[in-house]
Amino acid sequence: MKKSTLVLVTGGTGFVxxxxxLQLLQQGYKVNTTLRSFSRKDEILNTLRESGITNFEDLTFFEANLTSDTGWDEAVKDCDYVLHIASPVPAIQPKDENDLIIPARDGALRVLKAAKKAGVRRVVLTSSFAAVGYSIDPKNHIFTEEDWTDENAPIEPYIKSKVIAEKAAWDFMKSEGGDLELTVINPVGITGPVIGGIYPVVQDLLNSIIEGVVKETPLFTFGAVDVRDVADIHIKAMLHPDANGQRFLATTSGSFAIYDIAELIKKRTSGNGK
Structure with a gap:
């Protein structure tokens, strides 16, 4: 069945x-993936080759951008499932929040519309904990998939973009989804093994700790989840019959402060940890 199952993964150059x-190919699926530019195709092939993939006959690349309709119909054609992972992530916060909100929202809608048109069974959308818990006082609160960040709260453009994009996806499903199914994954901070020089968003923070730029521990903690688990959750959500219409938080137990991360890095780099 896997050999005959075609999955589109958007954002093949991203960390997740x-x-x-990689996991889909290892498990025997046929995979389409989108790149904003074919100029990165060799980079992805080399990354997968370094990770043990030797046969690329089941992998096809498509050039498509979240800000344009071009390429999406071709990328999703004949696909059984779509894992919509691509999303704009800024190096710095933009002056105009719409520089993030519009491509995140419109990109999600483009993918959903193309998937519905192509007869895809289910779309799994990568959202974020940013869409869940950034306007709720965490004191004595247990976060669940019922929680939503208030898009009208004083939040950063990236966080706001995740809320608006996910809500737009659910609204589309209610009004136009038809037989198409949708599942959403809401990860906390994603980290884990770097392959092919493709780094997580949190890498800048980790580098700042390693290089001694961060000299104090701020009064906040955050969750973390391994990228391999996030990829696995997407595939499980793609297949499980009960996942339709659900949101899933992706996190490990507990949370971390900057101090905790610094201590862990110190142990690992000093040879005293495993």
């Missing part, structure tokens, strides 16, 4: 995207 493509 490349790990998801």
């Amino acid at each position: 995207g490349i790990h998801t493509v």
Whole structure:
């Protein structure tokens, strides 16, 4: 069945995207993946080759951008499932929040519309904990998939973009989804093994700790989840019959402060940890 199952992974050059493509190929699926530019195709092939993939006959690349309709119909044609992982992530916060909100929202809608048109069974959308818990006082609160960040709260453009994009996806399903199914994954901070020089968003923070730029521990903690688990969750959500219409938080137990991360890095680099 896997050999005849075609899965589109959007954002194959991203940290979660490349790990998801890798796991799908390892499990015997046929995979389409989108790149914003074919100029990165060789980079992805080399990354997968370094990770043990030797046969690429089941992998096809498509050039498509979240800000344009071009390429999406071709990328999703004949696909059974779509894992929509691609999303704009800024190096710095933009001056105009719409620079993030519009491509995140419209990109999700483009993928959903193309998937519905192509007769895809289910779309798994990568959202974020940013869409869940950034306007709720965490004191004595247990976060669940019922929680939503208030898009009208004073939040950063990236966080706001995740809320608006996910809500737009659910609204589309209510009004136009038809037989198409949708599942959403809401990860906390994603980290884990770097392959092919493709780094997680949190890498800048980790580098700042390693290089001694961060000299104090701020009064906040955050969750973390391994990228391999996030990729696995996407594939499980793609297949499980009860996952339709659900949101799933992706996190490990507990949370971390900057101090905890610094201590862990110190142990690992000093040879005293395993």
